[in-house]
Amino acid sequence: MLLKILISSIFSLLFFLHFLHGFDIKVSSKEENLQVHLTTNLMKQCYPTVKSSYLITDSQENSLYMNFYTVVGTITLFEQSKNFTSNLKKKSPISSVIMSLRSSSKLEEALIDAKWRAFNQFFIILDGGDTNNGCDNAKSFLMEAWRNDILKAVFLCWNYQKQIPQLYSFNPFNRYAPMSWEKVAVVPAINGHPWTLFVQNYDTGIATCESLFFDRTSDLGRYIIKFGLFNLPPFLSYKNISGVATINGYNYEIIKLLVKELNATLVIDEVAAVLGRFDNATTRGLLWRVAKGKVDLTMNSLILRAVSKSAEITYPFHGAGLSAISQNRLSPGHDSQLFSFLPPSIFALLFITCILVFFLLLYLFKDPYSRNVVAIVLLLLNLPTPSTPITTNGRIIFGATLLGFTITNVIIQAKMDTVMSILNTEQNIENIEDINNLNYTVLTRRGILSQTLEANGVTNIKLVPHYISCSQLERHEAFVGVEYILRTHLTDTCHMSKHPIVPGLFVSYYTRSNWPIYPKINKKLLMLFEGDLTRYISDKVLREYYVPNFQEVERYQVITLQHMEYAFYFFVGSSLMSLIVFFVELVITIA
Template sequence: MYFIKFSTYITVIYFMAINFLADANLTSWNLKNNSKLLENELMNLLKICFVGHSNYLMMLGHDDDFIDKIDKIETASTVIIKNNSNIDTIKNHWQLSSIQLDIIILSIKSSKNLELELSKLKSSPWWSIDSHYFIINTSNTSCDNAIDYLNTTWHMNLLSSIFMCQEENQQINLYTYNPYTNWAPSSWHHQLQINKTWTLYNRPFNINSNNTCSNLIFDKTRYLNGYPIKALANPKKKEKYKTDVNYNYTSLSKISSSDLLRCLFSALNSSLIIHLNGPMYLDNNGKPTSQVFYQLSDGIYDMSLNFRYLRNVKNHRFFDYTYSYTKSSVVIITHKSKQMTPEEKFKRYYSRNVVMLTIISCLLTLFAFGIYEKQGFGIAFFEVLRLIFNTGLLYMPTSTTMRIYLYPIMILFLILSSTFNSKLASYLTHKHYHSNIDNIDDLKSSNHQVFVANEFEHYLKNFPRKYHIYLASDFCSSVLLNNSNAACVGRRDYEAATRFYLHMSKETVADFYETQLMRKNWPLKKKINFIYSILMECGLLPRLRYQQLVTWQKVLAQNEERNSPKYRPVRKKNILFALKLFTVGIILSIISFIVEIFYYKKNNKIKTLKLNNNKYFDFTYPLTKSGLVLTTQRKGYLTPWQKICQFYSQGVIILTLIVCLTSVVFISIYKNQGLSSACLEVFRLCVGTGLLHMPNNTIIRIYLFPVLLLFLLLGLSFNSKLSSFLTNSNPLENIDNIEELENSNYTIYVYEGIKTFILNFKNKNIIYTSNIDCYKFVLNDSSSACITYESRSYDRAMKYKLYIGKIRVLEFYEVFLMRKNLPVGKKIKDIMSRLMESGLLSRWRYKLKFFWNELVEQSNKEIAVDYYRPVTIEDLYFSFKFLAVGLSMSFILFLLEFFHYKKFNLYR
């Protein structure tokens, strides 16, 4: 019984073993057939949809048969890496590493195996998140684990990934995903949604369908629908923030270039999670100096919102960057220059060369007076002082050589004195500042401590070695806050310049491009670069950059205006230096005055110059300049007939007559019209009414072209001059000089006292009179002229509205007469000479002449009141006469043409 049971058990176990082996063989056979089927379908898919568009393929896996099939695809180059291959042995081959792979095929047994293969590929030069990845599972006959495979590719940032598998019902399906939103083209079907954004899609595969390649690969970043982007940012200096708080889109105003970032994220249609932190920058080797940057490289954050120096991030292993569209510059930032003290202003009055030239000139003049003129060095020293203070010499040297030498010396001191006074007035009434540092040469010549940002250190390689250069942070302007003698070489920082009232150099040290950092292999990099390129092409990005610069420049201008010196009442402390300078001058003047008094008492000798040997009179030194002038009545105005006679010159009139005669001859000969008809045609040309009959002959037409142009110009100028002459009063030219008087027919009255001065006068109509006021003859006779003293002419000319010539007939000096041997004569002469040297006498004379000239000018204006006035009927009488003449000539012309037509019977 037990035997029977045991045998029964053995039999059952035997059959179970047979069934298990059969099922195992069947499963292995099914798996193999499933893998072959997927491989064949994928190869067909690549041939139909990608071969011809993509040039390079890569195969990762262990199936040698499938590798051979892929390798036989025409027009496609294949890179094959098996499981047992070592990528490191070939990735250094420059020809292979330079290949950009379009399609990567992975024949994988499990998702762990997929992660391993992708990790190997990531360490190779062919890694690219923009390639298309096709995954085949060779160890399963269903699609239940599609989400595991695609989730692995998402962790690797591979958006263009497709998983191909066969369902239990033998249907081949394609699976993909959208990690940002639940959107996909209509050919893809919603399969599963893990969270708010990550969605799984599938579509059946049929190689014979017309829509096999349609939307197989689609842009999954097209609609983000508020997908959150994690960003790092360095806020503005004046903004308050917390490092443990996440900010959103509304906090972009705390960051520089906020307008540009708003445009970017508005176009992305994404939400924003901003983490604000302190200064973040890269050193000259591109190494991060802040721990926050490592969180960006680890993928905790997606991008940095601040713009960075492109040179430090280019070809970086841990970061990617956007295309560089924004341009910035490296400048020198310093404190505003300080105000100059009065002592510093005084030292800067003249350059060192001018001071040395003045000292040498003073020494040479001192020796010239002391030795050559034999005045002694004491008197010579005071003479030099008088030259310096521009008060003239006490004793004019008699030697011609000394006078020639003193001429440039006196001009030198005159220029120095005038410039000194002007600079003194300017420096005491305005604030003056030291010059700011605006370029590298100014920085080299200054005594500033030079700080340079880490990333811009290479720009100062050629800086002199005697200067010690200190390294600072990215925005090294913070160093200037505690050091007024520091200079910062860094990026242009408008924010610091406006907030702390700093100066940025006008010339740039260098120009560079800026970019934004982002984590490596970020799928949205391509989308962001595309948006930036659109903003650049449409001009919005340069416009936003320009608006930002204009805003900062306006704030800088307002700061400059706010801190610029304002005009206010002068206080005592403002003129303290001027009072000190005035005190020094007064002391020097008193010392000079005392020394001169003692010198006069010691040497009581007055040197005078005898100017005449007159027996009856004595006179002063000839100090005032005067002359003889010409006085006439003012001429009237041109009559209308005189105006018409002045329309054209004689040459133009003769040319016009010759052209008229020539035209009569040409028209009468070439047109066979006779002299009367030709005269009428020429007369029509002159009047500007055109020809009655246009000639057909080419020669006469060519001739008439310049003739018509001549009469057109003459007619236009005649009309313009006629309207001008008939509405304006044109005075006759008055006599202004002796040459015009000689050419006139005037009767000339000359005072007998000045008879000897005009002996060479050519005019024969000269009458000498004993009356010094010969203007009375001019009042009675408009064709007469009077030559008399200038000093007696201005009041008469103003009173009787006479005209004084602009050019003097003769110039001479006037003196004061004195009786012989007047006791105070020498004193008077000495006073007059001093008045002359001080310029007071010339000033009085100038004021007197200016007064008379002003009165004469006022009289002239009163006379010329009727130059421009409303036109009356009397002014138009001549116009009416001229119109009557024109109508008469037109009527005569009409009658002549009428009889001409009647005679020759030519009607049109």
């Protein structure tokens, strides 16, 4: 009897457990179907024209996974895998992303190396875990979305307490939201900045589509923007004296105005030593810091280059053609060539010597080579004189003077022949072909500058770490750099090509990849550029810095006494010898 009762109880218990399990399956299935229904309704009412979407899920048993074709006809599906790889290769841009993950921690894993990301995308996030969670995890999912640079996102859920569907959203910058949203909480997020969570009831009949993804970037509420920079005067100059940082230059003026317009806070992350490359961590240059997301925006304006997904680039606002500077090879006018090699002081010394010799022979030795004062000029110019002295003393003095002036004249004429013939045949660099044709060695900086020159057929390239001036260049060397920077290095002894040798380059600012504020930054910069305000600031800064910072060498070498020292030594020695002979003869005559 007891055995029958025991067996009957066991069967009753098993039947009850089977009933509960079936009920739980029905409830879970009902809740999962509710997620499908809410998502389908939201997409159809607010975005009926969307033809291409992503579904990100970490479970093949997810109801959205099995019913997603009913939501949007054309999809790309991420199945459960380590890398969340895509099954379908879509060429059309993805405008919407639906995420159903069992944990908010999975969100970062799903977005690693997400090359399909775009700024116009919106995200609909659902809790793919326990169906009893309801809306409890709204804050954690949305906070994780913001930490992964997702700004246009809503969390769709079913509120079990109120038995209504709800939408959650957030504003990471300030406490603003349209009237349909109700503030839930304000918590600290990235860099401790206040992050506001909002909620609204979702009416499946009248969806508030217009305010679903409202603009959050009109006022950043003093949000911290991390800037990266490296020294490049006059456009950006950074100094730290006794712990006090000072920044000035054209780029700083633009960035300061931009930060003010956005109501943001400017923070310098680190001053990079070099520009570097996106994929080079050795130098830890500025581009590498941008690619790794360590800085939000570069304070330096940089030449456009192939960036792939390493960074975002703003609207190109300034021409940046490459030009060349070299030592000026244009000879001066013929009227100034003489005094370029023969300074007035040397000419005066020679002229005084001619006068002294003339009057010495005329009045002291009574043996002149001419009684006409004009003959002084003939001797100075090393031209034939009317006659020569007769006495030995006179001939010695006259011969020594004539020989000294002949040697001096040879030196001067040789120098003048050089500048009037050889330098006139030399040519300055005016285009890219001149660099190779005239056998120039091109000095330039590593990176986009050297790569551009190599692509244009320049072979003899020497890399230098910074911009240099004409005084540091040899005769057959030229420095190639960005035109508007080279203009600040010009002096009277420099030659700069009249037109860029490599035109068609532009500069812009770089931001980290997928930075949510990038569209607003780009729009604000575009407004500044089109308003011509940047040109005013640029001209103002250039005027301040357009001062030669280097002491250039003389264009032509000036002849000094040192160049003619041997001629003067011979002249003085000959004069001394003639003076000794004169006194010897005088003594003999008196005796």
